Amino acid sequence: MSDSIIKIQSVNKWFGDFQVLKDIDLEVKQKQKIVVCGPSGSGKSTLIRCINRLEEHQKGTIVVDGTELSENTKNIEKIRAEVGMVFQQFNLFPHLSILDNCTLAPIWVKKMPKKEAEHLAMKQLEQVQIVDQALKFPGQLSGGQQQRCAIARALCMEPKIMLFDEPTSALDPEMIKEVLDAMVNLAKAGMTMIVVTHEMGFAKEVADEVIFMDEGMIIEKAETKEFFANPKSDRTKLFLSQIL
Amino acid sequence: MKKLNFLKPNRENLSTYLYTGTFLLLMSSFIVFLNAFFKVNLTSFLPGYVDFFLPLVLGIIGLHLIRIEFSGIKKLDLLNKNINTSTFNAILTLLIIFTIIKSIPPLLSWFILDANIAGDTKDVCTGSGACWTYIKIWLRRFIYGMYPNDEQWRINIAFVIVIALGCVGYFATERFKKFLTLYYVVIYPIIAYLLIYYLISGGSFDLIWVETGAWGGLSLTFIVSFFCLIFCFPLGMMLALGRRSDLPTLRYISIGFIEFWRGVPLITVLFMSSVMFPMFLPQDFFMDKLVRVIIAISLFEAAYVAEVIRGGLQALPRGQYDAAKSLGMGYWKMHIFVILPQALKLVIPGIANTFLALVKDTPLIFVVGLLELVGMLNLAKTNPKWLGFAMEGYVFAAIIFWIICYAMSRYSYNLELKYKTER
Numbered sequence: 272m273s274d275s276i277i278k279i280q281s282v283n284k285w286f287g288d289f290q291v292l293k294d295i296d297l298e299v300k301q302k303q304k305i306v307v308c309g310p311s312g313s314g315k316s317t318l319i320r321c322i323n324r325l326e327e328h329q330k331g332t333i334v335v336d337g338t339e340l341s342e343n344t345k346n347i348e349k350i351r352a353e354v355g356m357v358f359q360q361f362n363l364f365p366h367l368s369i370l371d372n373c374t375l376a377p378i379w380v381k382k383m384p385k386k387e388a389e390h391l392a393m394k395q396l397e398q399v400q401i402v403d404q405a406l407k408f409p410g411q412l413s414g415g416q417q418q419r420c421a422i423a424r425a426l427c428m429e430p431k432i433m434l435f436d437e438p439t440s441a442l443d444p445e446m447i448k449e450v451l452d453a454m455v456n457l458a459k460a461g462m463t464m465i466v467v468t469h470e471m472g473f474a475k476e477v478a479d480e481v482i483f484m485d486e487g488m489i490i491e492k493a494e495t496k497e498f499f500a501n502p503k504s505d506r507t508k509l510f511l512s513q514i515l
Numbered sequence: 516m517k518k519l520n521f522l523k524p525n526r527e528n529l530s531t532y533l534y535t536g537t538f539l540l541l542m543s544s545f546i547v548f549l550n551a552f553f554k555v556n557l558t559s560f561l562p563g564y565v566d567f568f569l570p571l572v573l574g575i576i577g578l579h580l581i582r583i584e585f586s587g588i589k590k591l592d593l594l595n596k597n598i599n600t601s602t603f604n605a606i607l608t609l610l611i612i613f614t615i616i617k618s619i620p621p622l623l624s625w626f627i628l629d630a631n632i633a634g635d636t637k638d639v640c641t642g643s644g645a646c647w648t649y650i651k652i653w654l655r656r657f658i659y660g661m662y663p664n665d666e667q668w669r670i671n672i673a674f675v676i677v678i679a680l681g682c683v684g685y686f687a688t689e690r691f692k693k694f695l696t697l698y699y700v701v702i703y704p705i706i707a708y709l710l711i712y713y714l715i716s717g718g719s720f721d722l723i724w725v726e727t728g729a730w731g732g733l734s735l736t737f738i739v740s741f742f743c744l745i746f747c748f749p750l751g752m753m754l755a756l757g758r759r760s761d762l763p764t765l766r767y768i769s770i771g772f773i774e775f776w777r778g779v780p781l782i783t784v785l786f787m788s789s790v791m792f793p794m795f796l797p798q799d800f801f802m803d804k805l806v807r808v809i810i811a812i813s814l815f816e817a818a819y820v821a822e823v824i825r826g827g828l829q830a831l832p833r834g835q836y837d838a839a840k841s842l843g844m845g846y847w848k849m850h851i852f853v854i855l856p857q858a859l860k861l862v863i864p865g866i867a868n869t870f871l872a873l874v875k876d877t878p879l880i881f882v883v884g885l886l887e888l889v890g891m892l893n894l895a896k897t898n899p900k901w902l903g904f905a906m907e908g909y910v911f912a913a914i915i916f917w918i919i920c921y922a923m924s925r926y927s928y929n930l931e932l933k934y935k936t937e938r
Contacts (some may be wrong), residue, residue, distance in 0.1 A: 351841055351842070352843030354880065355841070361834075362834035362835060363838070364838070376843060376844060379852060380843045380848065423839075425841070428842060
């Protein structure tokens with residue numbers, strides 16, 4: 272494994288009086304796949320939203336690809352362009368076609384020529400197998416197709432890191448598989464990924480490390496096999512017994 | 516209730532009921548019709564109250580008889596379902612029908628049958644109807660105000676060019692589409708301003724100078740509305756964004772601005788623009804009355820537009836902001852490509868509402884001495900040679916304003932349909 276691409280050191284965050292993140296330390300190496308799990312309200316979404324600064328942390332340091340994220344960070348857009356993100360609610364732009372959803376950011380943020388951006392978008396859409404839907408609008412697609420489009424849209428920025436915030440939680444059971452397949456393919460292609468999910472099957476298949484969070488703290492962090500075979504803390508055991 | 520059963524139709528005697536009911540209904544309408552159009556009272560032999568209520572009673576019985584459930588006749592079922600569900604409903608239906616029949620003859624006679632349009636003086640208007648001669652004679656004034664007759668071609672040409680330039684968007688090819696916003700927000704108003712300055716105002720190129728005080732009538736309505744619409748929209752958009760900004764200074768300036776302009780009546784704003792505003796200017800600085808009025812109305816309406824657009828911005832889910840940010844878009848890119856297109860689409864009805872109100876507020880510029888359509892009407896109404904025709908004038912203005920506003924409202928519906936997307 273090569274150098275770490277994300278370094279999180281003793282990060283704390285509060286929403287008002289409520290502390291959502293407590294002394295989080297995390298290091299992600301290049302091409303590493305990390306699955307974050309835990310009960311709802313445990314701060315896992317907040318943690319990955321801090322990594323591309325959709326949320327601001329109040330204490331500690333987060334370094335992404337050599338740049339520290341703070342209020343003084345000038346080129347926050349540049350960092351965000353390197354960090355792709357997929358949301359629970361897809362968040363496609365409903366007024367643009369699938370193709371335009373994918374080409375918008377490459378054209379206007381990366382200044383890519385339109386032809387090239389479209390070519391790239393078609394390639395990514397083909398990867399997630401919705402190339403035939405390219406000219407439709409998000410509202411005309413099923414949830415699974417929308418989520419795959421969202422993955423393709425993020426990939427069109429050619430990010431170094433991909434963040435997934437419960438990508439399958441808003442989907443029908445039947446559609447979960449098609450999205451997970453797309454994510455597995457992406458993992459196999461060597462993308463650095465941080466995935467917040469409850470899909471333990473996915474975690475077992477692709478994750479290098481699994482992190483269990485509760486009440487804003489990292490309770491347990493272990494290699495995947497180790498994590499599932501013999502979890503150390505009682506909280507983790509309880510969680511696993513309920514979810515598996 | 517057994518006795519009344521014969522009043523309820525069944526399958527066998529359905530057609531009997533249908534024909535009797537329809538006959539009674541037609542009879543009642545016919546009596547009212549004869550009464551309204553020919554002043555003939557078929558039932559005058561009956562005592563007073565009976566005579567008065569007979570059409571209504573006949574109609575109620577008729578509608579009761581044809582109130583047949585599941586008759587199998589499509590039109591009848593539709594009728595029963597919509598305007599004949601109960602006796603109360605039947606009465607309302609009949610009253611509306613009678614009112615319409617009753618109001619046709621007087622309207623017809625006032626507008627057309629007893630109206631006059633020939634001739635050039637007030638004397639031809641002898642009938643009891645409208646005197647359209649008045650409108651005919653004053654039409655030029657109503658359209659061009661005090662603008663000299665020989666120079667009115669200048670207004671016509673300027674308007675034709677402005678409209679033609681406004682249609683450019685329809686013919687723009689794919690390559691120029693992205694410049695359209697720039698064109699409409701910046702270039703188009705400048706061209707329109709120059710046209711109006713050089714062509715309508717004149718003073719150069721061998722054209723006679725016509726001061727803005729002489730402009731008026733419908734053309735002034737259009738000029739004021741046009742510039743106010745064009746200026747208040749971008750300004751309102753900026754204010755809406757400013758009010759939601761993270762920068763406290765910008766936010767408080769926007770809030771202050773919006774709340775100030777929303778809190779004062781338009782008429783005082785106009786008054787101050789003409790009376791108080793010049794006091795704050797240096798002595799030799801001159802700003803035309805019309806320009807001041809346009810600026811005042813634009814600022815005033817911008818505050819309303821801002822609040823309407825803010826409503827649209829708030830209706831967007833936070834995820835749209837998150838998604839745009841996560842793709843590396845900065846504030847302006849995010850708003851131009853993702854947020855505003857969706858928010859503006861949502862507020863088309865609200866914006867149309869504000870714009871209609873703006874057009875209908877233009878007559879208020881009379882307080883600074885500018886006379887647009889309604890202002891000219893008020894002027895003509897007091898002309899000693901043409902006293903007593905206020906009614907015709909206001910009806911004429913109402914029709915003109917209705918046409919303008921209806922066109923705008925249809926256009927906004929079209930926009931809504933055009934930009935409709937599923938969420």
